[in-house]
Amino acid sequence: MATATPTRPTRSSRRSPARPRDAHSFPTRRYDLVKEFVIALVVVGLLTVGLAAAFSSPDEKPITFASWAQAAPEDVVATAAAELAGTSASATYGPPYNSAAEGQKLLGVPLQKWGGVRHPVNSADLVLGPLTASSSGDLRVKAALARWNGASDARRTAWAGAYADALAKAPNGDPAKVAPGDYGPVPTLTNGFLDVARTGGLEGQLTSSGTFYGGDPTRALLLLSDGAYIEDTARAQHLGGDQWGMMNETGAYPGQPWMWLYTFWYQVPPFSTSDNADAQVWGMMMLLTLGLVLLPFIPGLRSIPRWIPVHRLVWRQYYRDYPPGERH
Amino acid sequence: MSRATVAPGTSAGHDTWTRALRERIERTVPPGQALPDRQPVYVASWIYVFGVATLAALFVVVVTGGLLALGGFEWWHVSSLGRFVNSLHLWSVEIFFAAMVIHLWGKFWMAAWRGGRALTWMTGVVAFLASIGTAFTGYLTQTNFDSQWISTQAKDGLNAVGIGAWFNVLNPGQMLLWHVVLLPFAVGLIAVLHIVLVRRHGVVPPIEADGED
Ligand code: HEM
DSSP: OOOOOOBOOSSOOOOOTTSOOOGGGSOEEEOOHHHHHHHHHHHHHHHHHHHHHHHOOOOOOOOOHHHHHHHOHHHHHHHHHHHHHTOSTTTTOOTTTOSSSOOOOBTTBOHHHHHOOOSOOOHHHHHHHHHHHHOTTOHHHHHHHHHHHHSOHHHHHHHHHHHHHHHHHSGGGOGGGOOOOOOTTHHHHHHHHHHHHHHTOHHHHHHTTTSSSOOOOHHHHHHHHHSSHHHHHHHHTTOSGGGTGGGSOSSSOOOOGGGHHHHHHHHSTTGGGOTTHHHHHHHHHHHHHHHHHTGGGSTTGGGHHHHSOTHHHHTHHHHHHSOGGGOO | OOOTTSOTTOOOSSOSHHHHHHHHHHHHSOTTTSSOSEEETTOOSGGGHHHHHHHHHHHHHHHHHHHHHHTOTTHHHHOHHHHHHHHHHHHHHHHHHHHHHHHHHHHHHTTTTTTTOHHHHHHHHHHHHHHHHHHHHHHHTSOSHHHHHHHHHHHHHHHHTTGGGTSOTTOHHHHHHIIIIIHHHHHHHHHHHHHHHHHHHOSOOOTTSSSOO
16 A cells, blocks of 8 residues: 655654654655555455355344244243242342342442342233233133232242242153142143243233333343243354353354453353352453553563564564664 | 634634634644655554554444444344345444454554553553444344343343443343444544544554664
């Protein structure tokens, strides 16, 4: 982008000898910045069109509750039982969804708790809400709901907990093969919930009931991720958390490789086995990021480029044309 | 705003805000230094192309993102044209990041923060972080399986440090606005600052030619 016709600087530099030498006191050469930019723009534009035409982009359809109920009905039932028993991931999460737990700490500081419960989610309601709204025709579900609503908290937890355990022991988690026991109305509720999921109306009931537009699927996504199906689907696509997870894309696409360092920590101890991994990895990344920002001031680190002289390659022409003795 | 008694061109101190701003700008990047057609002799390496390539890719990212916005955020699932525009956007982002990462490493090995250029480096890092945030929120607003998975995974990290309470990755409406308004604006602003700083200081001299050893 430039022709090498060096000239001496026209302006005599009036810097004091103690001041380091800077850009303006060197000989110059022609350099067309605007032409460089325009060529770069054309090249990047053509490359983009070429890659898009050749490789398109991935678009795996979202999981719907109907497709979940279709593909893994036993998982829907087990998830509903866990929501009622208060043992699902969302039910035991803590802030920002509820106060069931303190949340993670970073060096003993309860940042998660300080964030507050700003997106309140009652996990049992993820099941009971849609059931109540759609049970008008189903007398058995109506009766089961009435029985549930009339029972004490302890009674409800005992029923749902026992049913969740029994499901876990049944062959393939099949609700039809559960050993008999005192589960109260829970099997009727969870089966009724499976029916609601099958109809395809569950998304709407979870995201827009009470609001016409319903633009916030937080509750629906929490319910989905309480199940095992989404994770199984993701693992099958090499997207698990211990498989460099969300850095990857569905299909054979590059995804977000620039997240490699964040994802990396989840793969190694102590993080890979810690209960506080999320907070620790975040803390670690904040520290490293601060280090990157302040790199020019960190003794040692800022000298690495002098010790490992990659710059000899970058400026090889200059070092060749202007050996130390001839520099002005 | 200026007083009529002062003839044009004569100096009367910083008596207008306009004049103060103009002089501030001229001091920051003197005329001719903004777009010079000569550079110091040592500016002769392929590595210098990657800063400009990053900037060019940012343009393509913004333009393709704008095209994608025309049809609304679920358009690309149902239209083959929309899908193609989405592909353009995706690949321009990949090129943008590739160029930026090469640029970053280049500047590291050149220790390009020397001679009062630390702020150039620091704005560069902030541009990198803001870009990561922008790309991330883009992945969250795809409204497909990928965004379901990424959002439900990423929520734990953000919740663990309290950010999730305000920045809800499970809400694609909120994420979409960050992705198309707030974060691109931040990236653009920082990129402008970064480049003004580059022009202000001139290109950093080679290590060992800067008289610092
Ligand atoms: C939006 C992202 C970015 C854009 C558009 C951008 C653009 C540019 C451009 C056009 C230049 C001048 C040409 C060159 O020397 O390559 C430059 C210089 C520079 N960039 Fe960036 N950059 C970005 C991100 C970064 C990052 C992530 C870093 C490092 C952490 C960085 C550090 C620097 C430094 C230190 C210089 C001064 C180089 C010198 O004086 O020789 N930049 N940038």
